[in-house]
Amino acid sequence: MTAMYKDRTVFDRFRASPYNRAFMPDRLPEFIEPLRLAERGRVLQGRLPLSRFRRLAESLVTADGHAQVVLEFGMDEQGRPTVEGDVATELMLRCQRCLEPMALSLDLPVRLVLVRSEAQEQNLPTGFEAMVVGEKPSLLADIIEDELLLGLPLVPMHAPKECRRGRHYEVDAGEGADESHSPFEVLAKLKQDRTR
Numbered sequence: 261m262t263a264m265y266k267d268r269t270v271f272d273r274f275r276a277s278p279y280n281r282a283f284m285p286d287r288l289p290e291f292i293e294p295l296r297l298a299e300r301g302r303v304l305q306g307r308l309p310l311s312r313f314r315r316l317a318e319s320l321v322t323a324d325g326h327a328q329v330v331l332e333f334g335m336d337e338q339g340r341p342t343v344e345g346d347v348a349t350e351l352m353l354r355c356q357r358c359l360e361p362m363a364l365s366l367d368l369p370v371r372l373v374l375v376r377s378e379a380q381e382q383n384l385p386t387g388f389e390a391m392v393v394g395e396k397p398s399l400l401a402d403i404i405e406d407e408l409l410l411g412l413p414l415v416p417m418h419a420p421k422e423c424r425r426g427r428h429y430e431v432d433a434g435e436g437a438d439e440s441h442s443p444f445e446v447l448a449k450l451k452q453d454r455t456r
């Protein structure tokens with residue numbers, strides 16, 4: 261999940277796929293009809309500015325940057341409409357330990373089976389999630405934002421060595437171990453003082 265994102269890797273992987281489908285290079289439609297794209301075996305590739313994602317914005321320090329998207333629509337062997345691809349981006353989140361910004365590289369696989377209703381969500385192939393599609397066209401940015409929100413860590417934190425507070429904790433636990441003042445000890449001392 262934290263693997264560095266490289267434009268080229270994603271592109272090469274898809275170019276090397278046996279299905280040499282028509283690319284729409286770096287142009288993404290606002291709305292899509294996922295089932296029709298699947299019937300036609302279309303590939304969407306391009307990027308969306310992070311500022312498009314309102315729900316994601318709550319978790320971001322800055323919405324500068326883009327999400328790079330490759331989505332390959334098609335049918336699997338059982339005739340199910342599917343979407344496979346990647347969403348890759350670098351997000352600036354706030355570390356919940358030291359409250360400083362932290363960069364997080366995401367390269368998220370997209371594996372979706374398109375279903376008409378939630379009743380069809382059963383018997384999905386391993387590793388695939390259901391995406392319910394209706395009659396109306398879907399906002400592409402919403403689909404991408406859902407994937408990004410699912411890929412966010414529950415509690416974003418620097419690695420201990422890169423975190424200001426993380427270093428503090430390590431020093432405290434080591435050198436100060438003998439003269440530790442746990443909240444309970446402090447509380448007990450306060451009580452003692454008061455009853456005197």
Ligand SMILES: [Zn+2]
Pocket residue numbers: 355356357358359360417418422423424425426
């Ligand atoms: Zn931190």
